[in-house]
Amino acid sequence: MLETHHSVVTDVLSCLEGIAKEGVAPSQAHGRVNAVRSRHPAASIELIWDDQAFDGSRHYDALIRPPGFQGTVSLSVCHDDALPWPLRGLQPWRDSELLRVNGIVMPVENAIRHLDLLWQRKPLMRRLIDSCLIEAELERRQIEVDEAEVQTAVNDLRRRRGLLTAADTHAWLAESGMSMQGLTDLAGRLARAAKLREIVVGEDVERYLESHCDEFDVINTRVLQTPDARAARQLTDAVREGSRSFLHVAEDAVFSDSSGRTQFFYRKELRHRLAARMPEDSLSFSAGDLFGPLDEGDECLVIDVVSVEPAMGNPHLRGAVVTRLFESWLREQRQKARIEWFWGPNRATQAAR
Known part of the structure; x- marks a missing residue:
């Protein structure tokens, strides 16, 4: 044998x-x-x-x-x-390569072409810069988190993405190409960033609330978004004249747009964020107020105020204030930072500050 x-x-x-x-x-x-x-x-x-x-x-x-x-x-x-x-099993990688899907490589140059509109989207550019600023500050302050804080961040990530079961989580990880360890590492970075926010602005929160509390009132709105500026003006005039209700106008606009670009949706806005998009004299909001048409890129918005929820007593108020103060701190850091983009039009990137 x-x-x-x-x-x-x-x-x-x-x-x-x-x-x-x-x-x-x-x-x-x-x-x-x-x-x-x-x-x-x-x-x-x-x-x-x-x-x-x-x-x-x-x-x-x-x-x-x-x-x-x-x-x-x-x-x-x-x-x-x-x-x-x-x-054996290693994948080749070059500085010029950004992504590989099923063996197909996307060079950075091609990705830039696909993301040509990036240079008109300042918030995304700022987030990239802010990530670097936050990482530098985390290293400088030597901020660490324990296992309980990381687990809390993991739970928050899952909750925000609707991953309420283990099966949902594993399916999302497989779809995104992330491992469980990668999810834990991401949660760890988020937990450290949350601790940094508290250290940087935590002492100023109560003082800021004393004079700015009403800016965090929650404004519940109904929004009509359409690419047709002329139609948006006609619809707004019809509502203001009282001949038609906002809901009827929004419903007709959505169904009559064969392109499918006109949309109607509900949105919650903090008072100060909504006010930043309005004319300077629109600093107060009451149920029944109608605003628009407002230009937003290639779209026009018509905003109907449904109700106003006072900030005082809102359990999320403190977190909203921390976020606003930290954004202000980041804006100051961007102004002082030396920023070098290695791709894209240099003049356009200056706007990201």
Whole structure:
């Protein structure tokens, strides 16, 4: 029996040596393995292979179950000039490459073309700059968090993304290409950033609230968004004249737009954020107020105020104030920072400050 096992293994090993040395294609390799199978009909011999992205080579393995043998023997051959074992499975990477999906690489240059509108989206640019500023401050202050704080951040991430079960979480991780460790690392960074916000502005929160509390009233709104400025003006006039209600106007506008771009939705806004988008004299809001049309890029907005919720007593009030004060601190840091963009139009990036 041992002689039979030895004969099968030796024959397969010799076959693999020839395949590896000559670098034959899978179709030819299968033919050679079939010839070995014909000499050992009682043995199970399976050929498998991997294409190595690192250098474009191909690596073959043979799985053998000799007759009467309780187990599977795995055989492979690596020549001296072949890709070393530690490098098998590695992916090549270059500074010019941004993304790989199913083996297809997207260079940074192509990504920039796809994201050409980035330079008109200041908030996204600022977030990139702010991430660097926050990371530098975290290192300078040596801010650390414990396991409980990281777990709280993980729970918050899952809750905000609607990942209420373990199955939902694992499905989202698989879809996004992130591991559980990657999620934990992300939560750790968010927890450290939250602690930084408290350290930077925490002492100013109560003092700020004394004079700015009403700015954090929650304004519940109904919003009509349309690319047709003329139609937005006509609809707004109809509502103001009292001939039609806002809901009827919004419903008709959505259904009459064959392009599907006109939308109607509800939105909660903090008073100071909503006021920043309005004319200077629109600093107070009451139920029934109508604003618009307001230009927002290629779209026009008509905003109907449904109700106002006073900030005092809101459990989220303190967090909103911390966020606002920290954003102000970040704005000061951006003004003082030396910012160097390595791609995109340099003049446009100056606006990100």
